[in-house]
Amino acid sequence: MSAQLIYDLAPLGSLVRFSxxxxxxxxxxxxxxxxxxxxxSGGRLIRKQPKRRIGNTVIGASFTLHSGDYGGGGVVVLRVHRTFPVDSDLAFVVTERPKLGTVRVLDRPGEDAELVYxxxxxxxxxxxLQSHGYPxxxxxxxxxxAVAADVAEGRTAA
Structure with missing residues (x-):
């Protein structure tokens, strides 16, 4: 599927592969x-950013995948995120959607929120949330x- 379909259909928390x-x-x-x-490669879908304007520059819609964490002893020293524009030439596939009953922890309200856990x-x-600083x-x-609405409206990405 295209990057635009991932942006439109895949819910935050989905595992996505690209090639x-x-x-x-x-x-x-x-x-x-x-x-x-x-x-x-692949990663977990953590953010969708709509098209936006900054001054005279227009930045197209995009989404971000969390590819991995690097560190040792329980300390993350490097977090790898990959951001793709909706017009990317890569092919994408959703390999797993968030399961029923799971809870997405978003860093802030609104459509620009990022999945942190x-x-x-x-x-x-x-x-x-008590042990991490996201006020x-x-x-x-x-x-x-939510899952039934995705299926009924034809928005399933996997």
Missing amino acids: DGTPRPPERHRKKLAAWEHRN LAGSRADAETW NAVLDEVTAD
């Missing part, structure tokens, strides 16, 4: 493999009604 369609090079070609992995339950989300956080539970 340029080229075959994976052999392990011995390290530079080619690193370049291939840059255009063929996907909890298994409301109690888990509240416990996580404007919003809890958004994935309900059967």
Whole structure:
């Protein structure tokens, strides 16, 4: 599916893979493999940003995937996010949608909110929120009604 469809249909918290369609090079070609992995990977959908205007510049709609965290001993020192414009030439696929009953912890209210944690339950989300500093956080539970509305309106992305 296209990047525009991911932006339009995939809910925050979905696992998304992307690819340029080229075959994976052999392990011995390290530079080619690193370049291939840059255009063929995946992550969790954490943010959707609508088209916006800053001065005379128009920035198109985009979405962001959380690709991974790096660190050690329980300390994250590097968080990797990848942002894609809706007109990206890559092919995308939703491999997993958030399960019923999970709770999305968003950093702020509104359509520009970013997913900071996907909890298994409301109690888990509240416990996580107490130990992390997000004063404007919003809890958004994935309900059967939301999933049914996506299916009924033809918005399913997986």
